[in-house]
Amino acid sequence: MTKKIEFRHNYIAVEGPIGVGKSTLVNLLTERSDAIKVMEDAKNPFLDDFYNNQPGASFKTQIFFLLNRYQQQLELRQRDLFQNLVLSDYFFVKDKIFAHITLDDSELRIYKKLYDLLITEVIMPDLVIYLQADTEVLMKRIRKRSRDLEKRISHEYINEVNKAYNYFFFHYTMSPLLVIDTSEIDIVRDENQLRDLITQINSVDKGTVYYKPPAA
Numbered sequence: 001m002t003k004k005i006e007f008r009h010n011y012i013a014v015e016g017p018i019g020v021g022k023s024t025l026v027n028l029l030t031e032r033s034d035a036i037k038v039m040e041d042a043k044n045p046f047l048d049d050f051y052n053n054q055p056g057a058s059f060k061t062q063i064f065f066l067l068n069r070y071q072q073q074l075e076l077r078q079r080d081l082f083q084n085l086v087l088s089d090y091f092f093v094k095d096k097i098f099a100h101i102t103l104d105d106s107e108l109r110i111y112k113k114l115y116d117l118l119i120t121e122v123i124m125p126d127l128v129i130y131l132q133a134d135t136e137v138l139m140k141r142i143r144k145r146s147r148d149l150e151k152r153i154s155h156e157y158i159n160e161v162n163k164a165y166n167y168f169f170f171h172y173t174m175s176p177l178l179v180i181d182t183s184e185i186d187i188v189r190d191e192n193q194l195r196d197l198i199t200q201i202n203s204v205d206k207g208t209v210y211y212k213p214p215a216a
Contacts, residue, residue, distance in 0.1 A: 004032065005029075008205075012085070014091075037089075040069065044064050044068070069095055101160055124175055128177050139155055196213065
């Protein structure tokens with residue numbers, strides 16, 4: 001029986017733009033540990049209208065996601081984070097990234113008032129892992145997984161999201177941060193790279209660290 005990996009952090013959130021591999025990493029880490037897995041509920045009744053550019057859909061979509069993510073965070077607060085490692089494939093704070101992209105100024109003012117009320121009840125992760133990739137790589141991965149709803153996602157939108165993520169995490173200081181360029185690694189097929197990455201995750205205790213894969 002394979003020995004379970006122990007992590008030094010109690011709550012790890014994995015973030016990054018659409019198609020970067022957040023859920024894949026969380027699944028790989030969960031399989032090798034005793035972690036509790038928290039996966040974002042991506043169901044949203046307004047998302048189809050959003051991708052079809054229907055008037056008013058952006059605000060409805062964003063508020064629904066915000067409240068849905070908040071509900072998940074309330075459930076997370078009820079867990080004993082000192083007894084069980086929690087691995088999440090999203091970080092609540094990222095909601096603002098999409099809000100600034102999709103909402104107009106008047107909508108954003110309403111959104112910010114609601115967000116500021118909710119964020120006070122949210123637990124901050126002990127470590128955030130930011131996965132990044134070039135827009136072309138993201139588009140290739142999105143097309144490869146061929147989800148019906150994502151077929152209408154444009155290159156322009158993914159590029160805007162990608163730039164917003166890079167800007168946000170370049171200035172991020174709320175917790176230790178590990179930045180990983182997923183274009184340079186293949187942790188699904190290469191067990192040695194995954195083990196090296198886990199070692200790096202356990203070594204991060206402050207500031208921002210950029211992961212460098214071992215030389216081939």
